[in-house]
Amino acid sequence: MASGDRLCDWTALAFEIPTSNGGQHDVRNNRPCVDLDAANDESLHVSGLMPPHYSGGTFVVNVTHASSTATSGNVVLTAEMERVGTVLDMDGDSFAAASTVTTAVSGTSGNGSTSTIAAVANDSVAAGEFFRLRITRDANNASDTAAGDLEVFAVELKET
Amino acid sequence: MAELTTQQRQEISADVQRRLSRLNVPCGATKAQLMDVIAAADAYLDANATAMNQAIPAGARAAASSEVKAIVLAAVAYKRYGGNG
Numbered sequence: 001m002a003s004g005d006r007l008c009d010w011t012a013l014a015f016e017i018p019t020s021n022g023g024q025h026d027v028r029n030n031r032p033c034v035d036l037d038a039a040n041d042e043s044l045h046v047s048g049l050m051p052p053h054y055s056g057g058t059f060v061v062n063v064t065h066a067s068s069t070a071t072s073g074n075v076v077l078t079a080e081m082e083r084v085g086t087v088l089d090m091d092g093d094s095f096a097a098a099s100t101v102t103t104a105v106s107g108t109s110g111n112g113s114t115s116t117i118a119a120v121a122n123d124s125v126a127a128g129e130f131f132r133l134r135i136t137r138d139a140n141n142a143s144d145t146a147a148g149d150l151e152v153f154a155v156e157l158k159e160t
Numbered sequence: 161m162a163e164l165t166t167q168q169r170q171e172i173s174a175d176v177q178r179r180l181s182r183l184n185v186p187c188g189a190t191k192a193q194l195m196d197v198i199a200a201a202d203a204y205l206d207a208n209a210t211a212m213n214q215a216i217p218a219g220a221r222a223a224a225s226s227e228v229k230a231i232v233l234a235a236v237a238y239k240r241y242g243g244n245g
Contacts, residue, residue: 068184071186148178
């Protein structure tokens, strides 16, 4: 396993919507996305099996998104890993500490941007184990200044 | 009627942002700048409420409720300066 190699990736139809403070599935020009609100913190989840070539490091999470309306300002995104495997009671959540990044939105309506969230804690997940990753827009963070929804189209998980 | 509270203005801001998002209307203003617009519009309406009401013909002024007048005002403003209908 080489550093920086892709472990998993998901597009919007694979995004899971939490019942509490979840985003909303949407489409933009027939492209599926999930909208994250500008006024309230909202999240999406992605799940998967950790590939066998994962060697136990922290993660880099790339989130591809566009703004529904904003052509200025920043968005604040967080990523949290949750090891499930055979050790977690799935009736509850157990996400590791969040890592955060602030990204400027595109100045051109409809153009995408990528937020890269570095050094995401691995929650001791091991190769072959089931896991879940939570992506949240920290909308009430003072640094989140972009108006309107953030449309998330894809999430990529890489090893640091 | 006093100016709206900060909480009420934040509710308007959230509604406006969701509406802009649904319509995919490009917005160059940040969240803070949108709040400034809302505050200015609210202050203007508060200061000019009497004049605005007096501009309505007497019959309609007496017959229509404040809510009806507000809906009409918003619709006229949006037609003039914003949407296509």
